[in-house]
Amino acid sequence: MYRDIYGNNRKRKMLLVMMMTLDASVVLCLPQTSGVGELLSVAGGGVGAVLEAVSQPTCSLILLTDGTTSPSTILKEESVVRGSPWGVGVFEVVVDGQDANETLVLLSHLLHQARQMKMVGNDLFLSQVRMESRCVRVVVTSHDLVFLATFAEWSLKGRLLVWATKLLVVTSLPLPQLHALLSSHWTFSMMNTILLNLEDTQPNLRVSVYTHLPYTPEGAQVVRAASWTPNRGFALTAGRLLFPPKFSNFHGATVNITALPFPPYWDVLKGPDNTTRYSGTDYYMLEAIAAALNFTIHVVPTNSWVEVAKRVEERVSFMATVFHNMLPERLERYDYSWVYEYGSLDFSMAQPGIKPQWQSLYYPLTDVVWAAVLLALLLTPVVLLLIIRVDEGGNNDVKITVGTVVQDVAGMLVGQNLPQRLPRTSSSRVLVATWLMFALIFGSAYRGNLTAFLTLPKYPPRAETLQELVSTADRITMPPYGAEFKNFFSKSDSQLFKRLGQLMHIVPSVNVGQQQAVDKKQAHLDTRRYQKLSIAKRFIGTDGTPKLYLGRESIIPGQSAWPIPHDAPFGPVLDRCLMAVIEAGLYEQWSKDLLFQAQVKSRKGQQQQHVAKKTDSDSSIRSLTTTHLQGAFLLLLLGLGIAGITFVVELLILRLLQASRGN
Numbered sequence: 311m312y313r314d315i316y317g318n319n320r321k322r323k324m325l326l327v328m329m330m331t332l333d334a335s336v337v338l339c340l341p342q343t344s345g346v347g348e349l350l351s352v353a354g355g356g357v358g359a360v361l362e363a364v365s366q367p368t369c370s371l372i373l374l375t376d377g378t379t380s381p382s383t384i385l386k387e388e389s390v391v392r393g394s395p396w397g398v399g400v401f402e403v404v405v406d407g408q409d410a411n412e413t414l415v416l417l418s419h420l421l422h423q424a425r426q427m428k429m430v431g432n433d434l435f436l437s438q439v440r441m442e443s444r445c446v447r448v449v450v451t452s453h454d455l456v457f458l459a460t461f462a463e464w465s466l467k468g469r470l471l472v473w474a475t476k477l478l479v480v481t482s483l484p485l486p487q488l489h490a491l492l493s494s495h496w497t498f499s500m501m502n503t504i505l506l507n508l509e510d511t512q513p514n515l516r517v518s519v520y521t522h523l524p525y526t527p528e529g530a531q532v533v534r535a536a537s538w539t540p541n542r543g544f545a546l547t548a549g550r551l552l553f554p555p556k557f558s559n560f561h562g563a564t565v566n567i568t569a570l571p572f573p574p575y576w577d578v579l580k581g582p583d584n585t586t587r588y589s590g591t592d593y594y595m596l597e598a599i600a601a602a603l604n605f606t607i608h609v610v611p612t613n614s615w616v617e618v619a620k621r622v623e624e625r626v627s628f629m630a631t632v633f634h635n636m637l638p639e640r641l642e643r644y645d646y647s648w649v650y651e652y653g654s655l656d657f658s659m660a661q662p663g664i665k666p667q668w669q670s671l672y673y674p675l676t677d678v679v680w681a682a683v684l685l686a687l688l689l690t691p692v693v694l695l696l697i698i699r700v701d702e703g704g705n706n707d708v709k710i711t712v713g714t715v716v717q718d719v720a721g722m723l724v725g726q727n728l729p730q731r732l733p734r735t736s737s738s739r740v741l742v743a744t745w746l747m748f749a750l751i752f753g754s755a756y757r758g759n760l761t762a763f764l765t766l767p768k769y770p771p772r773a774e775t776l777q778e779l780v781s782t783a784d785r786i787t788m789p790p791y792g793a794e795f796k797n798f799f800s801k802s803d804s805q806l807f808k809r810l811g812q813l814m815h816i817v818p819s820v821n822v823g824q825q826q827a828v829d830k831k832q833a834h835l836d837t838r839r840y841q842k843l844s845i846a847k848r849f850i851g852t853d854g855t856p857k858l859y860l861g862r863e864s865i866i867p868g869q870s871a872w873p874i875p876h877d878a879p880f881g882p883v884l885d886r887c888l889m890a891v892i893e894a895g896l897y898e899q900w901s902k903d904l905l906f907q908a909q910v911k912s913r914k915g916q917q918q919q920h921v922a923k924k925t926d927s928d929s930s931i932r933s934l935t936t937t938h939l940q941g942a943f944l945l946l947l948l949g950l951g952i953a954g955i956t957f958v959v960e961l962l963i964l965r966l967l968q969a970s971r972g973n
C-alpha cells in the first residue's frame with residue numbers, strides 16, 4: 311500500500327508503508343520496564359539528525375521494528391522521513407520472543423520482502439529520474455538483544471546489506487552488552503553500521519552513536535563517533551567520521567585467505583628451515599595488495615578446492631586468492647572480486663601422428679609438376695628419336711634403338727653421365743643441352759625440397775576448435791574441480807556443449823590427464839596458463855618440441871576472479887587494488903617471467919639428462935632416422951621386387967623357348 315502522506319510538492323516525499331504484522335495474536339514480550347517507552351518516539355530526533363547528516367537526494371529508507379514502535383510514531387517523526395526523500399518502507403515484526411525459531415522464520419520472510427522493496431525503490435526512481443539509486447538506509451529499532459542478533463544473522467542470509475547500504479541500529483543497551491553485540495556479528499562489526507544507543511532518559515535525554523572498527527592501530531575496537539541531545543543537537547566526536555571506511559588500512563592485522571597450489575597462479579615452495587614460501591601470479595598480486603592495505607597474509611590450511619570455497623562462504627577466509635571461473639551456480643554460494651583475468655578453459659591434445667614418411671618422396675613437388683615432368687620425359691625421347699632417324703637416313707651402320715634413347719634421356723634426368731652413343735648433329739646437341747639444363751634445375755629443386763621435407767615432417771590437420779575437439783577426442787579429462795563444469799556443460803542447450811559434458815571425465819590431476827592425452831586419443835581441459843606451464847615442465851620431447859599442443863579456440867572464454875563472501879564489505883577496496891595491479895601490467899609480466907623460468911629450468915634438466923646419457927655426442931645434431939628415409943628404402947624394395955619378378959619371368963620364357971627348340 312503506497313500512501314503519500316505529506317502531499318508536499320516542493321520535495322517529493324513518499325511514504326511507503328508496508329505493514330507486515332506477521333503474527334498479531336502473539337503477546338509482545340519485550341521489556342517495557344526500562345521506562346523508555348517507544349524507542350523511536352524518544353530517540354527519533356537523534357535518528358532524524360543522523361539520517362539528515364548522511365542524507366542524499368536519492369535515498370530511500372527501510373525501517374524495521376520489532377513491534378514496540380507503532381506506525382503512528384513513525385509517521386509523527388518527520389525528521390526521520392525528511393532524510394529519505396525517496397520513500398520509507400516500514401516493516402514490523404511482531405513476535406513472541408520465547409520462540410527463537412519463529413523469529414528466524416519471520417525475519418527471513420521479512421528480509422526477502424525488504425530486498426525486493428529495495429528493487430521497487432530503484433524501479434520507482436529509474437522510471438522518474440532515469441538514474442539508478444543505490445542509496446538505501448536501513449534503520450532497525452529494538453530493545454531486544456535476541457531480535458538484534460537474529461536480525462544480524464538473517465540480514466546476512468537474506469543478503470539485505472551491501473557496503474553502500476548504511477545501517478542504523480537504534481537501541482538502548484548497557485555498554486558491555488552493546489560492545490559484545492557490535493563485535494560478535496559480521497553485520498554489525500564489518501558492514502557499514504552505526505548503533506544509536508539511548509543512554510539516558512528524559513529530561514537528560516542523550517543518544518550516543520557507536521561504531522565498530524575492525525582494523526585500527528590498536529586492533530579491533532568499538533568507538534563513540536557522535537552524540538545527540540535535544541538541546542545541543544548532533545555533535546561528532548573529534549577525529550571521527552559517522553560512517554568511517556573500515557578497510558582502507560588494516561594496520562598490520564592478519565587476514566585469512568584460502569588457496570591451494572595451482573601454478574602458475576599459486577604455488578607452494580619449500581623455503582629454508584621447513585618454512586613455506588609461496589609464489590605464482592596470484593600470490594604476487596595478493597602480496598602487492600597486502601602491502602598496499604597493510605595486512606598480514608594467513609593461509610588457512612585446506613584440503614580441497616571445495617573446502618577453499620567453503621571457508622570463503624563461511625567468512626572464515628576473506629577471499630580465495632586463486633583464479634576461479636565465474637559460473638552461475640557458484641554465484642549462489644559466493645561473490646566474486648573484480649574480474650581480472652580472462653578465464654579461458656582450453657584443451658591440450660597430442661600432436662596427431664606424422665603422415666607416412668614414404669610419401670615424403672612425393673610431397674616436394676605438386677601433382678601438376680610431376681605430371682609435367684612425366685610428359686617431358688615422354689616427349690623428349692620422341693623428338694630425339696625423330697632427329698636420329700632423319701639423321702640415320704643415309705647411314706645404316708649404327709642403329710640406335712628406341713630403348714637406348716629412352717634410357718639415355720631418363721639417365722640424364724637423374725644425373726647420369728652424358729651418353730657417348732648419341733648422334734653428333736647440331737640439332738640433337740641443342741636438344742640434349744636443353745634437356746641437361748632442365749635436368750639440372752629439376753634435380754636441384756627436388757633435392758633441396760626433399761631435404762626440407764625429410765627434416766621438417768608435414769603434420770596432418772589437428773583439432774583447433776570445440777567442434778573439432780568433440781568429433782576427434784575419445785575422452786576429455788579435467789581435474790576434480792571440473793565436476794562443476796561437467797554439470798554446467800551438461801545442462802547447456804547447445805548440442806556441442808552437451809556432447810562435451812558427456813565426454814568429460816574427472817582425473818586426479820593435470821599430470822594424469824596430460825599423460826593420458828599423450829598416450830591415448832584424449833584431450834585435457836584446464837586453464838591456458840596452467841597447461842602451458844605444465845607442458846613446459848613435463849611434456850617436452852627429446853628434440854625440444856612439446857608433445858602436446860593447446861587448441862586455438864577456448865571452450866568457454868569466461869571471466870575469472872577471486873571468490874569473496876556474499877556482499878563482502880571490503881569488496882570495493884579489493885577491487886581498486888586489483889585494478890591497479892592489472893592496469894600497471896604487472897600481472898602479465900609476472901606470468902611471462904614464471905613461464906620463462908619454467909622453460910629454462912626444464913631445458914636445463916633435459917640438457918643435463920642428455921649429457922649424462924651420451925657425453926661424447928652433441929645432442930643438438932639431429933640425424934635422419936630410418937623413419938625419415940623409409941621412402942627411399944621402400945623404393946629400393948619395390949625395385950628389387952620388380953627386378954625379381956622380371957627375372958623369374960625371363961627364366962620362364964627362356965625355359966619355354968628351350969623346351970620348344972628341344973621339340
Ligand SMILES: *[C@@H]1O[C@H](CO)[C@@H](O)[C@H](O)[C@H]1NC(C)=O
Pocket residue numbers: 410411
Ligand atoms: C529450530 O528449528 C530447527 C530445525 O528446524 C531445530 O533443529 C531446532 O531444534 C529448533 N530450535 C528451537 C529452539 O526450537
Ligand SMILES: *[C@@H]1O[C@H](CO)[C@@H](O)[C@H](O)[C@H]1NC(C)=O
Pocket residue numbers: 526527560561562563604
Ligand atoms: C602497518 O601497520 C603496522 C601496525 O599498525 C605499522 O606499524 C606499520 O608501520 C604499517 N606499515 C605501513 C607500511 O603503513
Ligand SMILES: *[C@@H]1O[C@H](CO)[C@@H](O)[C@H](O)[C@H]1NC(C)=O
Pocket residue numbers: 583584
Ligand atoms: C622439518 O620438518 C620435518 C617434518 O615435519 C622434521 O622431521 C624436520 O626435523 C624439520 N626440519 C627442521 C630443520 O626443522
Ligand SMILES: *[C@@H]1O[C@H](CO)[C@@H](O)[C@H](O)[C@H]1NC(C)=O
Pocket residue numbers: 566610611625626627
Ligand atoms: C582465521 O583462521 C583461523 C583458523 O586458521 C581462525 O581461528 C580465525 O578465527 C580466522 N579469523 C577470522 C577473522 O575469521
